[in-house]
Amino acid sequence: MTETRLPENLSGYHIHMIGIKGTGMAALAELLVSRGAHITGSDVSDEFYTDALLKKLNIPVSSPFDPSNIPAATRLIIYSTAYTPDKNPELHAAAEKNLPRMSYPEALGAFSEHSYSAGVAGVHGKTTTTGIIGTLLKNSGLEASVLAGSAVSNFGGSCTVINGSKYFVAETCEYKRNFLLFHPQKIVLTSIESDHQDYYPKYEDILTAFLQYIDRLPQFSELFYCADDEGACDAARLIFSSRPDLILTPYGKTARGDYGIKIHGIQNGQSVFSLRGFAGEFHIGIPGEHNILNAAGAIALVVSLIKQERNEITLADLTAIRNSLASFKGAKRRSEIVGEVNGILFMDDYGHHPTAIRKTLKGIHDFYPERRIIADFMSHTYSRTAALLTEFADSFDYADTVILHKIYASAREKYTGEISGRTLYEQMKKWRKNVYYFDEIMEAKDFIKNELRQGDLFITVGAGDNWKLGRAIYTELLEKAVHV
DSSP states (O other): OOOOOOSOOTTOOOEEEEESSSSHHHHHHHHHHOOOOOEEEESSOOOHHHHHHHHHHHHOESSSSSSSSSOOOOOOOEEEEEOOOOHHHHHHHHHHTOEEEEEHHHHHHHHHTTTTOOOHSSSSHHHHHHHHHHHHHHOOOEEEEEOOOOOGGGGGGGSSEOOSSSSEEEEOOOOOGGGGGGGSSEEOOOOOSOTTTTOSSSHHHHHHHHHHHHHHOTTTEEEETTTTOOOHHHHHHHHHHHHSSSSSEEBTTHHHHHHEEEEEEEEETTTEEEEETTOOOOEESOOHHHHHHHHHHHHHHHHHHHHHHSSOOHHHHHHHHHHEEEEEOOOOTTEEEEEEETTTTEEEEESSSHHHHHHHHHHHHHSSSTTOOOEOOOOOHHHHHHHHHHHTTTSTTOOOOEEOOOOOOOOOOOSSSSSSHHHHHHHHHOOOOSSEOOSOOOOOOOOHHOOOTTOEEEESSSSTHHHHEEEEEEEHHHHHHHHH
């Protein structure tokens, strides 16, 4: 098969997307439609939140998977990496017919070639940082489109901002080195530490992948990195020795230069901070010091793009940035507020790494100091849980009560019997009292309902499906309250 390319002019170009309901796939479909492409798709019949977006775009979605779903006019297949030709009949048929094919990471990389693109990367914080960037760019006057890894409230519940093709900013994923397919002109680097142990057994392995990604920057390009993150600093130091042409711009509390942060505390339900290079204060309404860092990285990138476009940053530009940041409401499953009933606040967060969990819970504790925090956690992948068992057990200090479940398995690994959710429970029990274990998530529902009282904050944490538990309890309490 000859090299597959994504043409710059997509007007009338027919693309069939296999696994189109995935968050990234649906977001990419939205971008492709905006450039004139004709999209069809296929997926399982289960309903996802992306169904509404695809319907709004008038994209026909077929199910179940079947070779007959691929229209005769199809010129390119884009497929989710969840599927392979040996397990998906459409992908198998496309391979048999030698139809041009691209995986989602390949297609995103090809799409980035046709704009001045910036990548947001890091083990933690990239979705929120990308969401903030998109929120700031919406009101910047720049012709820019943005793709985040989850739905963002300020994007109208979508994963994308679409406002022209001159600039493109995307969340880029480190797993299996997928971000090496992207073509960045600038990079925001939020964090690096050991993760995805099934693919990167050692810290040095994942650090090397990030260095390879940074090395994709053209000559004299700019890297914005979090100076408060040890791994990001490792990458900046090492890349400087091989790429002294790159402009390295730090941000954070320990950063020198314009993006050094001073945190002023919480006022009127917002975190307040200032940046050394700019007069006045900035406000952000989502909890946690880590989100102030994410905001600083986002501001740094947006200011650089505005300066590149207009050769200056004006008071009006900064006012727009401040107002946009203050309006940011967060991304789906990132300290997301589900609702409040009977004085109990329900939240959900995707944090699945000990560092992310600790920072998230500390931020929530500081933001809501009067609330008792009850956290329900479902660990994701056996390899991550085994490699970071002690760190996981130590990451819930800011929760008053913790409920644990079985490990949420990944299709990319097999259970060997060496680690389980109960292993984590036994480890955590060594130094804290209020920790409980229920193998299946819904087995914990009655216990949690009896545990909750007015003024509490209940949060589901993890990349598994325990978010369903929080929503089930919230819905039951809400229905009961309505009928009282």
